[in-house]
Each structure stands twice: as C-alpha cells, then as structure tokens.
Amino acid sequence: MIDVIRDWFEKHFSDPQAIILISILVLGGILVLYLGSILSPVLAGVIIAYVLEGLVKKITNLGLPRIAAFIISYLLFIAALALILFGLVPLVISQLTQLITDFPRILEKVQQLILTIPEQYPIFNDQEIEKMLGSFSTELVGIGQKLVSVSLASAVDAFTVLVYLVVVPLLVFFILKDKTVIINWFRRFLPEERGLAYSVWKEVDAKMGNYIRGKLLEILIVGIATFIPLKYMGMNYAATMSLLVGLSVIIPYVGAVAVTIPVAMIAWFQWGASSDFVYLMIAYTVVQFMDGNVLVPLLFSEVVNMHPAAIIIAVLFFGGLWGVWGVFFAIPLATLIQAVINSWPSIQEQQV
Numbered sequence: 001m002i003d004v005i006r007d008w009f010e011k012h013f014s015d016p017q018a019i020i021l022i023s024i025l026v027l028g029g030i031l032v033l034y035l036g037s038i039l040s041p042v043l044a045g046v047i048i049a050y051v052l053e054g055l056v057k058k059i060t061n062l063g064l065p066r067i068a069a070f071i072i073s074y075l076l077f078i079a080a081l082a083l084i085l086f087g088l089v090p091l092v093i094s095q096l097t098q099l100i101t102d103f104p105r106i107l108e109k110v111q112q113l114i115l116t117i118p119e120q121y122p123i124f125n126d127q128e129i130e131k132m133l134g135s136f137s138t139e140l141v142g143i144g145q146k147l148v149s150v151s152l153a154s155a156v157d158a159f160t161v162l163v164y165l166v167v168v169p170l171l172v173f174f175i176l177k178d179k180t181v182i183i184n185w186f187r188r189f190l191p192e193e194r195g196l197a198y199s200v201w202k203e204v205d206a207k208m209g210n211y212i213r214g215k216l217l218e219i220l221i222v223g224i225a226t227f228i229p230l231k232y233m234g235m236n237y238a239a240t241m242s243l244l245v246g247l248s249v250i251i252p253y254v255g256a257v258a259v260t261i262p263v264a265m266i267a268w269f270q271w272g273a274s275s276d277f278v279y280l281m282i283a284y285t286v287v288q289f290m291d292g293n294v295l296v297p298l299l300f301s302e303v304v305n306m307h308p309a310a311i312i313i314a315v316l317f318f319g320g321l322w323g324v325w326g327v328f329f330a331i332p333l334a335t336l337i338q339a340v341i342n343s344w345p346s347i348q349e350q351q352v
Contacts, residue, residue: 045168045171046171047212048077050212052073052077053176053209055069074172085165092239095238095239096240109269200336200339211331214299215250215299219246221295222246222291223246224246225291226241226245226287233279233283235270235280244262245263249291252311254312260288263284267280310334315327317330318334
C-alpha cells in the first residue's frame, strides 16, 4: 500500500513545476481563509480592477492609448457606483420600509387564506388549522427577530461600509493604473520555471474574466428586464423585487426558483387571483425563459464547460465556505480546479 502511494506521489508530484503550482494554490487558499476578512477591501479592489481590465483592453483595441482607456473605464465605474448608491439603494430602502409597514396587512391576508382551507379541503379540521397558524406565527416571530438583528448589525457596520466606499475605489484606481508595475513586483517572488502555473492561469484568465463580466452584465439585464413590466403594471416594491431577481442569477438553477416565490406572493397579495396577477406572472416567466435560453447561452456559451451537477456542487461547497461571495465565485473557482486537472496531464505527457 505504501509503495502504491509513493509511486502515485512520484508520478504526479515529481515535477518541480507541479510543486510550485501546488504551493501557489495552497498559499492563496491560506491567505483567503485566514486573512480574508482583513484583506477583503484589497480582494474587492483586485476583483473590480480585474473586471475593468477587460473594458480597458476593449477600448485600447479601438486605437486609444491605455491611459485614456483607463480613465474612461474608471470614470464609468465611479458613475455606476454613484448610480447604485444614490439611485438604487435609497429606492430599495424606501420600498423595504414600506414592506415592513404593510407586513401586518399581508399577515392578515395569509391568515384569512389559511382559515379558508377547511372549506376548500375538508380533510383539514379546525385543530390542524389552529396548529398551522401557531407554527406560522412562530416562524414570523423568528423572522422579525432576525430582521432586528440584521438592522442592528447593519448600523454597527455602517462605518465599515463608509471605509470601503473610500478605500476600494482608491485601490481600484491604483491597481488598474499601475497594473504592470504591480505584476512585475510580484514576479520577483516567483520561481523562473513556472510553466505549469502559467498554463493554468492562461486558461483560467480566459474563462474567469469573461464569466465575471458576463455575470455582472446578466444581473443588470435581467434586473432591468424584470423592472420594466413590474413598474408598468404598478406592482408594489418593483425595484426591490427586480433587484432580487437580478441577483438570483448568481445562483445557477436554484436562484430562479427561489426568487419566484416572493415575486408571486407580493403579486398575489396585491391583486389576488385576477388577470393582473396572471399577466405579471406571464411577463416574469418570459424574462426567466429569455434569460435561460437566450442570454445565458449568448454570454457564457464558451466560458463554462461543466456539467450542471458539478456547478451545483461547487455552489454548495464554496457557498458554505464563504457565503454570498463563495456563491458568486463558485464557478470561477471550479474553473480553476478544472484548469489544474486539464493542464496537469498535458505537462506530464510532454515530459514523457
């Protein structure tokens, strides 16, 4: 048994480049796991600069110098950030406040709906209905307590958010502006023989950058496409629901199903079983269909080549490790693992 393990280890890890690659991955993983909370502004700045780098390259391909492309890209980033902070965030906060105000009325409608169950389904008796209402009330109390705790935590973290709003844009500015200088500085600490690591990074860079930029574009398109029919039909909390629908595309397959529940509930509480409710759900279904069958293939046809089961497992695993950020970067991280697996045997075969 020991000989088998030794032979396997020598076969796959005898190459110094393999050791270099593993060392880089392990060191990066340790930094994120143990220093992620401390370095989170730096990581956010690096990620945003990495996304903007794709825009810089596209602009330079039009014939403009890099400094001009950098300025245009950075100003667009600041404009988008200002639009979110001063346009979308106040609107969503206002609608969430209204939702909390309307919550007792919504609760009353739910209770009335539950009380009508014995008439429509005689198999349920009054005791079972009372038990159902009791469980429902208990769950609502728990949700209320969580909302209060989240509000208190948000108040405590308000200063942290303000710091991020200053630090992250500054980091993005300097990382994007001095990209070559920073990369050359890091290369000083890397071994000269790093062909395997470069091969993996080349594949990951081609897919990861396109995936992140495509996912952000998908969030924007789906959110706007959802907001238009919701706002046109006068649905309550249209901006908040559209934001949820846009963000739901972060979680493949599961997100679309999960976000449908609050959208349908809000629409039903507002209109009941009317034609407006049916029309809105039809419009919402069309948006989801176009996203899954037109937008996603158009944006990600050559970016991610993984089985749906592998994608779901990656979302569950990395989401469990790093929460929302883990969910967002689950597919890029899975792409990294896939690139390591794909590049490893090719290097071994070249040496034979």
